[in-house]
Amino acid sequence: MAEKKIAIVTGGVRRLGGLISLGLLNAGYAVAAIHNGLVPAEFEVKTKGLDFLSIPADLSDVNQTRYSELIEIAKHHFKSDIHVLVNNAAIIEETDFLTCTPADWDRIFSINLKSVFFFSQAVALDMTKNEISGNIVLISDTAGSLTWPHYSIYNLTKTGVSQLTRIMAKTLAPFIRVNAVAPGTIIPFEGADDAWMEAARQRSVLKKIGNPEDVVKLIRVILETEFMTGSVLTVDGGRSLI
Numbered sequence: 001m002a003e004k005k006i007a008i009v010t011g012g013v014r015r016l017g018g019l020i021s022l023g024l025l026n027a028g029y030a031v032a033a034i035h036n037g038l039v040p041a042e043f044e045v046k047t048k049g050l051d052f053l054s055i056p057a058d059l060s061d062v063n064q065t066r067y068s069e070l071i072e073i074a075k076h077h078f079k080s081d082i083h084v085l086v087n088n089a090a091i092i093e094e095t096d097f098l099t100c101t102p103a104d105w106d107r108i109f110s111i112n113l114k115s116v117f118f119f120s121q122a123v124a125l126d127m128t129k130n131e132i133s134g135n136i137v138l139i140s141d142t143a144g145s146l147t148w149p150h151y152s153i154y155n156l157t158k159t160g161v162s163q164l165t166r167i168m169a170k171t172l173a174p175f176i177r178v179n180a181v182a183p184g185t186i187i188p189f190e191g192a193d194d195a196w197m198e199a200a201r202q203r204s205v206l207k208k209i210g211n212p213e214d215v216v217k218l219i220r221v222i223l224e225t226e227f228m229t230g231s232v233l234t235v236d237g238g239r240s241l242i
């Protein structure tokens, strides 16, 4: 059993979350990834033999008792304490303001903001009880500071994530630091065609799509930078300047 510090990564078995999990494993953490689908076979191969645990759970089913249980599963497995939480899980979905429904609102808010709020609360209470000087990292989006009517609900959740970063940073100081990364397009959606890719490139000042490893690097910088809290670090190729 590991005696390493534990990092929990939500949605940590595929795409950006999978890369964050691997980055934290490389940085010496034991990683517990909470995810709602199957673990991709190639990710199982990459994490075989490492201090990695996948915990299937639907985080949109917001329940404080269940959240505490998920934390205990990770702690019991690794026989250590939670030092890092990366809130990565989200639904990225188009919802036009004029046609979206309350069901769309509930589905997207429950995972993108409500679960981030209450899972972070559960982790913060656990860190506080165990006197851990931990880190909570949120994944926002450059959308959090822009106006996207066609992604109205997603846009609002990410604005909320950026503000929640500051709220938690003030609440949890001085022992727990809270920061966020706000990427622009770094991993296109599955099925994105050439026209979509070109449009995404044109939206950034640097005229390119970002590299998700930049987000992984920034998370490591956040963890190592002890004078940083309440920051939302934008990595969007200058998209928010337009």
Ligand SMILES: NC(=O)c1ccc[n+]([C@@H]2O[C@H](COP(=O)([O-])OP(=O)(O)OC[C@H]3O[C@@H](n4cnc5c(N)ncnc54)[C@H](OP(=O)(O)O)[C@@H]3O)[C@@H](O)[C@H]2O)c1
Residues within 6 Å of the ligand: 010, 011, 012, 013, 014, 015, 016, 017, 034, 035, 036, 037, 038, 057, 058, 059, 060, 061, 087, 088, 089, 090, 091, 092, 111, 139, 140, 141, 142, 182, 183, 184, 185, 186, 187, 188
């Ligand atoms: N992709 C980009 O270019 C981009 C740009 C800006 C910001 N971001 C942000 O970066 C993060 C990751 O983006 P991504 O493109 O990798 O997203 P993604 O492919 O949609 O993956 C999101 C992850 O969230 C998990 N998830 C969704 N609903 C869940 C639930 N109810 N319970 C538990 N886990 C759940 C999924 O796990 P399962 O698949 O196992 O269900 C999935 O691994 C998101 O917060 C997104 O808003 C991404």
